[in-house]
Amino acid sequence: MIYVDKNTDIPLYEQVYLQIKRGIAAGGISKGKRLPGIRTLSKTLGVARNTVDRAYTQLAVEGYITPRKGCGFVVEGETDSLLKKIECPAPSASGSHVCRIQKDCRKIEYDFQYGNFPNSCFPIIAWKRHTAAVLGTATSAGITQYGSQQGNISLRKELQAYLHHSRGVFCSEEQIVIGCGLQYSLDILCKLFEGHKKIAMEEPGYSGARELFKNNGFSLHGIAAKKDGLDLTSLKGAEVCAAYITPSHQFPYGSVLSIYKRKKLLKWAVESNSYIIEDDYDSEYRYDANPVPSLQSLDSNDRVIYIGTFSKALSPALRVNYMVLPKHLLEDYHRRFSSYSSPVSWLIQEVLSRYMASGEYVQNVRKMCSAYRKRHDVFVQECAEQFGKNAVLHGRGAGLHFLLELPEGTDTERLIRKAEKAGVRVYPVRPFWNRSDDCPDNLIFMGYSLLDEKKIREGIRLLRYACGEDIVQENIKRRQSL
Incomplete structure (x- = not known):
């Protein structure tokens, strides 16, 4: 009682x-x-x-x-x-690019999540210095006023110069709209396209975008994303207002859209009177070559809507992204959103503007890219040593995640549970498929933005230990079937 x-x-x-x-x-x-x-x-x-x-x-x-x-x-x-720990079902790898990982009820030391970063990555000293400088200037009067719906002009000017230099983007500051995340920008586009509620997107693709489109009443047309890139024949006959794609680093496979396919896609947009929404979510992280030029830089017909973010190169907690609208969409944008105010605080925008103007942002991007290049290389090397020919890594050379492909017939849901018991958290890929029945059963999603090189090695070794018996059994079955 x-x-x-x-x-x-x-x-x-x-x-x-x-x-x-x-x-x-x-x-x-x-x-x-x-x-x-x-x-x-x-x-x-x-x-x-x-x-x-x-x-x-x-x-x-x-x-x-x-x-x-x-x-x-x-x-x-x-x-x-009584000391037994409660086991939680493995969370889905959704989110921010997410892919925004759900909260778990117990901490795992080797968590191959995607999206969050160690505190040491944020330039806290420089950020404090620029914050103090902004608050100490006469222009700090802006902190008591409603801002432009497009964001601070100072930040938009810095972005215009940075995007042209780093991604080849051609635009003026009047075309840039500062937002509080990808979904905010996509929500604006849904309002601009509300007269034609059908949109194309990659299959598999980013589940956060798919969810937003559906919440706005849009039907989806799939563009088949394969291991070797997008199959643009999927767009033939598609009556859509736009195609949402990640051409520089397809999410989640990690492939790069070839120049031939980029030109073909741009031609499709003109002929079908449609737009291309280019999500350039982690373009800073290119390890095997120079950054791939943006699709927008090749566009001579004003059909590409370019979207980028500060979440991967600075911090997702700032909630700052940007969108470059084609000039002929600006009139409709201003008509529909004239009473809106920027969802990002004036102070954060001003500090970010000063940080970019000082040249420290570019330095930080280089520092982050160098650090994650080492982690990328360790990941590739350790997977080769531990799995050999029993696994294939998709997404090499860029970004902050991989898809690990295991032998056909491998029960990855079971492996995810086994890995969790061994102290390693990896993630399913099924949430990235609109039609989940089409998702292969032998893929695992693994990010490495929160782990250092030592933990990456140890985590992959523990994963190999957890997968060992299952992989051996699948190899035996495969040899017997030959």
Whole structure:
């Protein structure tokens, strides 16, 4: 029986938590026993449901109980199993380019997530210096005013010069729209294209973009993305307003769209009166050659909408991206969004502008690229040593992630669970397919932006250990079938 004392300083949720915990430890609440439902127990004790929910959540995190679909919370074990860690299903690799990784209930040392960076990567000293300088100038009066819907002109001017120099983008600062992330920019485009709600995008492709298009009522036409690049014949006869693609580093396969296909795609846009949305999400990270020129730099008919971000070269927490609109879309943009204000704070934009003007941003990009080139090379080398011919890496030479292709027939869902138990977190690729049944079963998604070279080596070794038996069995089956 659980009692609560409302006259003590001990929080109510803690009283519930401690009594259940002691009951399990003493053996009074046996393994497999179902606890009362949250609503039931809250009525019995005369406390809010949040109180019981908080107590149960804490018990689940510590491994005393586990939530089961259709059963509520069930006791995990008696005294000898109290230290057992609760196992969580492997999170999906979605997000920001995501691919924005979902929060997990326990930390894994070798987490091959994608998108976040170590704190040491951010230029904190320079950022503090430029922040102080901005706040100390007469122009800091802008901090008390609503800004332009397109963003600070100072940042747009710096971006115009940087994009022309680094990506060959031809534009004026009037064409640049500062946003708070890719999805903000895509949401604007959905409003501009609302008269024709069908859009083409890569299959597989970035799930964050797909979700936004669907949320805006757009139907999707798939452009087949294969190991060797995009199959542009998929666009034949497609009646779409635009094609959303990642030509410089296809997500998730990592292929680069050839110059021949780039010209073919631009020709398609003109002939079909459509647009190309070029997502240049991680163009700074090119290791085997110079950065590939943007698709926009080849466009002579104003059909490419160029989108980039500061998330990969600086920090995703800043929430700053940019979009270059074709000139003939500007009138419609201003008409629809004249009352909008920039979603990015004036201060962050001004600090970023000064940081770019000082030349330190370019220096930081080079520093980051150099550091991740080493990690990329270690990843490739260690995979070759550990897996040999049993695995293929897709996406070499650029970016911050790989697709690891294992022998056909490998049950990657099972391997992901086994790897988790071994202390390694890798991710499924199924979320990147619009039609999940078309997704190969032998691919694993692995990012390395949060790991140093030592952890990359150790993590891949542990993954190979977890995969070992399965790979051997698949090789045996393959040889027997020959």
